[in-house]
Amino acid sequence: MTVDHNNVLTSLERGLAVLSSFDIDRSPVTLSEVARATGLDRSGARRLLHSLVLRGYVRSERGAYALHPRVLEIGNAYLASLALPEIAQPHFAEVSRLLNESVSMAVLDGDEIVFVARVPVGRLMSLTLSVGSRLPAYPTALGRVLLSDRPEDWLDRYLTSTSFKAFTALTMTDRSLLRRELAQIRRQGWAINDQELEVGLLSLAVPIRDASGAIVAAINVSSHTSRFTPAGLVDAGLRPLQLAGERIESALHAERPAGT
Incomplete structure (x- = not known):
């Protein structure tokens, strides 16, 4: 399938990039690590992480971030299909x-x-x-x-x-x-x-x-x-x-x- 890049929602694309930046062997991760892995500046990475925390997909703990079990809903929906x-x-x-x-x-x-x-x-x-x-x-x-x-x-x-x-x-x-x-x-x-x-x-x-x-x-x-x-x-x-x-x-x- 050909992707029409004019129709790509940038904020969604960046949010998915943030989720993909989490390494299960190296969790939790810091804001700096997320910014470095995604190529975002710190303020942009912080805003996206805050949104993911509010949605329940990421949790914040002592200045670092880790995936929340709710993120499994995304993968489970795929597997169920x-x-x-x-x-x-x-x-x-x-x-x-x-x-x-x-x-x-x-x-x-x-x-x-x-x-x-x-x-x-x-x-x-x-x-x-x-x-x-x-x-x-x-x-x-x-x-x-x-x-x-x-x-x-x-x-x-x-x-x-x-x-x-x-x-x-x-x-x-x-x-x-x-x-x-x-x-x-x-x-x-x-x-x-x-x-x-x-x-x-x-x-x-x-x-x-x-x-x-x-x-x-x-x-x-x-x-x-x-x-x-x-x-x-x-x-x-x-x-x-x-x-x-x-x-x-x-x-x-x-x-x-x-x-x-």
């Missing part, structure tokens, strides 16, 4: 029960994945993941499945503009290697990730396609190297994940046929 997580949950929950491992669903938002459903089993990562959590797409199996379906011109821009950070010694940061990896995932229909996001973490992911054949989400099973080798996770988890994906797609297509 998605039929896919509700359709998918019972199917990939069965995979979790079968393998006794965590299973998640994510969608692509720009160059990040957003978790829209999750069945956790224990704690595999140092990061705390929940519905709404975000991760960069490139070092994750979920992200690579989603990236593999993007058009070549989109991938060209993505590979050119993204800064590829090495999360571990195994993280793939070479752009040409990543492009070849995405082509391989596109051909085989699944992705395996071996400790590229966090040492010890394995992840296997498959796509969820809409009635037109486009990938709209991905589901994965995560495990630890103490439980599986990469090949062992593929042997144990690929077929159950694929069956879950097929059932989710059938239910999704029944609810939203092609062309609707």
Whole structure:
């Protein structure tokens, strides 16, 4: 969709920028930090923060600011509008029960994945993941499945503009290697990730396609190297994940046929 910048409400745009400036790993934040993150002057940032406090989306505490639980209403409204997580949950929950491992669903938002459903089993990562959590797409199996379906011109821009950070010694940061990896995932229909996001973490992911054949989400099973080798996770988890994906797609297509 083309954005008509003449119709963009600047105050709303700036308010959303202020909300986006909050880092859940670094909350609360100061007025100076918000101004610096958004590019606003201190007086403009202060006015917007004051408005968000009055609306109940932000709280003020000892000269600093933190998100208020009411901000979840925005994300929950989005999640409530998605039929896919509700359709998918019972199917990939069965995979979790079968393998006794965590299973998640994510969608692509720009160059990040957003978790829209999750069945956790224990704690595999140092990061705390929940519905709404975000991760960069490139070092994750979920992200690579989603990236593999993007058009070549989109991938060209993505590979050119993204800064590829090495999360571990195994993280793939070479752009040409990543492009070849995405082509391989596109051909085989699944992705395996071996400790590229966090040492010890394995992840296997498959796509969820809409009635037109486009990938709209991905589901994965995560495990630890103490439980599986990469090949062992593929042997144990690929077929159950694929069956879950097929059932989710059938239910999704029944609810939203092609062309609707």
